[in-house]
Amino acid sequence: MSEAAIEIKDLRVDYGNFVAVQDISLSIPYGEVFGLVGPNGAGKTSTFKVLTTLMEPTYGEVSVAGFDIFESAEEARRIMAYMPDLAPVPADLKLWEFLDFYADTHRLGGRRVRRERVDECLRIVNLFEKREAWCKELSRGQTQRLVLAKTLLHRPKVLVLDEPASGLDPLSRREMRIALQALAKEGATVLVSSHILSELAEMCSSLCVMNQGRLLASGTADEVRRELGRAERQLSVVTFGDPEALVSWLRERPGVTDLKVDGLRVGFQFTGEDVDQEGLLLGLVNAGLKVRSFEEESSSFEDILVRVAEGNREV
Numbered sequence: 001m002s003e004a005a006i007e008i009k010d011l012r013v014d015y016g017n018f019v020a021v022q023d024i025s026l027s028i029p030y031g032e033v034f035g036l037v038g039p040n041g042a043g044k045t046s047t048f049k050v051l052t053t054l055m056e057p058t059y060g061e062v063s064v065a066g067f068d069i070f071e072s073a074e075e076a077r078r079i080m081a082y083m084p085d086l087a088p089v090p091a092d093l094k095l096w097e098f099l100d101f102y103a104d105t106h107r108l109g110g111r112r113v114r115r116e117r118v119d120e121c122l123r124i125v126n127l128f129e130k131r132e133a134w135c136k137e138l139s140r141g142q143t144q145r146l147v148l149a150k151t152l153l154h155r156p157k158v159l160v161l162d163e164p165a166s167g168l169d170p171l172s173r174r175e176m177r178i179a180l181q182a183l184a185k186e187g188a189t190v191l192v193s194s195h196i197l198s199e200l201a202e203m204c205s206s207l208c209v210m211n212q213g214r215l216l217a218s219g220t221a222d223e224v225r226r227e228l229g230r231a232e233r234q235l236s237v238v239t240f241g242d243p244e245a246l247v248s249w250l251r252e253r254p255g256v257t258d259l260k261v262d263g264l265r266v267g268f269q270f271t272g273e274d275v276d277q278e279g280l281l282l283g284l285v286n287a288g289l290k291v292r293s294f295e296e297e298s299s300s301f302e303d304i305l306v307r308v309a310e311g312n313r314e315v
């Protein structure tokens with residue numbers, strides 16, 4: 001039995017000739033809020049559909065809480081909850097009626113037990129005060145939270161939420177984050193997707209970036225940023241000598257582009273690994289260029305994602 005809450009190994013999803021998910025492997029421990037970030041069409045929903053047993057992959061192994069989802073689909077489904085992207089709610093039911101209906105389908109117990117659990121879930125998503133309201137009266141963020149309450153009813157160990165924060169304002173996002181982190185603290189594992197990193201950065205303990213069916217990086221937000229930004233860095237050197245001499249020297253170095261002079265500061269793009277960057281610094285010092293500071297600017301994560309998406313986009 002696997003130690004991880006979610007274990008995906010060499011997963012591939014083809015739609016006819018089109019490869020939507022390409023040999024991805026992921027291991028997500030218990031108690032995490034884990035983010036899957038990627039642009040439209042990256043393969044997030046396809047991955048989630050396989051994970052939640054709604055679709056068969058071309059190949060790959062997937063287990064949830066130790067259950068192989070192909071051999072033990074029933075058991076896996078019972079401990080999981082799936083919140084699809086843009087899930088509809090029936091307009092003409094009150095909030096509690098909507099939840100009570102699903103509590104009944106989950107066979108949570110008699111009327112009183114069901115009502116207690118419904119109220120509990122409404123409180124988790126901060127909608128208890130609205131329990132008598134009609135579903136159609138809810139704002140978008142409230143609707144998202146109501147659907148989240150529905151996915152919580154049967155106390156799932158693993159929650160798979162497709163774009164749960166999409167369209168939420170910062171306050172609703174914060175409420176969603178608090179609700180999800182509370183669930184993770186109690187031991188549940190939450191997998192969420194988004195195409196906007198800032199929606200997930202605060203919510204997730206770890207995340208991975210996916211594009212065109214492939215996983216590009218995973219880890220904490222910082223680790224992912226470093227991993228994706230590795231190929232190309234924005235560096236700047238401040239000299240207490242002659243900036244023109246510095247520029248002439250840098251211009252001849254491999255991997256250096258986009259040189260810009262601003263007083264005594266020279267900024268440039270550098271393509272290379274850590275050891276190459278170290279070599280560059282050693283070279284600067286040895287050439288007697290009077291280096292006062294040498295630093296790497298952290299480009300914003302959103303910029304990195306845009307570059308990654310653009311670099312891979314077929315034109």
Ligand SMILES: Nc1ncnc2c1ncn2[C@@H]1O[C@H](COP(=O)(O)OP(=O)(O)OP(=O)(O)O)[C@@H](O)[C@H]1O
Pocket residue numbers: 015018020038039040041042043044045046047085195
């Ligand atoms: N049923 C299908 N038949 C054919 N192609 C599909 C099907 N479903 C998805 N695709 C394609 O597979 C790719 C991945 O789609 P998927 O829905 O998994 O992406 P996503 O990351 O969830 O994107 P989004 O952010 O837009 O929701 C896309 O290029 C999409 O066009």
Ligand SMILES: [Mg+2]
Pocket residue numbers: 044045046085162
């Ligand atoms: Mg999707």
